Amino acid sequence: SYELTQPPSVSVSPGQTARITCSGDALPKKYAYWYQQKSGQAPVLVIYEDSKRPSGIPERFSGSISGTMATLTITGAQVEDEADYYCYSTDSSDNRLFGGGTKLTVL
Amino acid sequence: EVQLVESGGGLVQPGGSLTLSCVASGFSVSGKYMSWVRQAPGKGLEWVSLIYTRGDTNYADSVKGRFTISRDNSRNELFLQMNSLRADDTAVYYCAREDGYCRGGDCYSYFGLWGQGTLVTVSS
Numbered sequence: 001s002y003e004l005t006q007p008p009s010v011s012v013s014p015g016q017t018a019r020i021t022c023s024g025d026a027l028p029k030k031y032a033y034w035y036q037q038k039s040g041q042a043p044v045l046v047i048y049e050d051s052k053r054p055s056g057i058p059e060r061f062s063g064s065i066s067g068t069m070a071t072l073t074i075t076g077a078q079v080e081d082e083a084d085y086y087c088y089s090t091d092s093s094d095n096r097l098f099g100g101g102t103k104l105t106v107l
Numbered sequence: 108e109v110q111l112v113e114s115g116g117g118l119v120q121p122g123g124s125l126t127l128s129c130v131a132s133g134f135s136v137s138g139k140y141m142s143w144v145r146q147a148p149g150k151g152l153e154w155v156s157l158i159y160t161r162g163d164t165n166y167a168d169s170v171k172g173r174f175t176i177s178r179d180n181s182r183n184e185l186f187l188q189m190n191s192l193r194a195d196d197t198a199v200y201y202c203a204r205e206d207g208y209c210r211g212g213d214c215y216s217y218f219g220l221w222g223q224g225t226l227v228t229v230s231s
């Protein structure tokens with residue numbers, strides 16, 4: 001079955017650039033979305049349609065796509081960006097699926 | 108205020124049944140794709156089920172044949188009936204509204220509004 005693959009963890013120091021990848025064979029044909037989830041809270045959309053940023057999301061969050069890999073980039077990561085990040089997309093059967101999640105540590 | 112409020116979670120024995128409810132405010136559930144998403148303790152997000160505006164449904168393989176999604180348009184409420192529950196169904200269950208659009212025969216949607224979640228624990 002179709003899967004989205006993310007690294008389990010990424011660690012950066014404050015002010016550095018964090019990059020979280022998401023690999024999936026259907027990503028060239030289907031949009032990637034990114035969610036941020038802080039402990040005990042519901043997820044929040046931070047990137048939609050590969051690279052668009054919802055209103056209210058800081059400019060340091062950006063998204064890109066190259067072939068079968070989507071990337072979430074946080075330029076100048078802040079301590080408050082520490083969270084779990086999930087990529088999301090759909091498959092050819094219109095099933096919704098999430099990547100396994102990446103724990104971002106900023107310290 | 109636009110929001111989703113889930114209820115109905117609790118402790119249930121393996122093999123048992125439970126029905127979750129999600130009341131929507133500020134929009135009509137009948138006019139949006141609506142989904143249930145779950146998260147097992149310490150684990151990632153897993154999409155569970157979807158009901159389209161036209162009323163047909165879709166399910167993750169892990170729950171197909173055991174769970175049923177439905178809605179009551181008059182009460183603006185979404186439901187998830189869960190039967191034959193197993194220990195690995197233990198999770199926080201979120202109700203989520205899908206936002207997006209269709210263009211040229213393709214639809215692009217994402218979870219744009221989430222509830223606060225309700226915990227389901229399957230244990231003897």
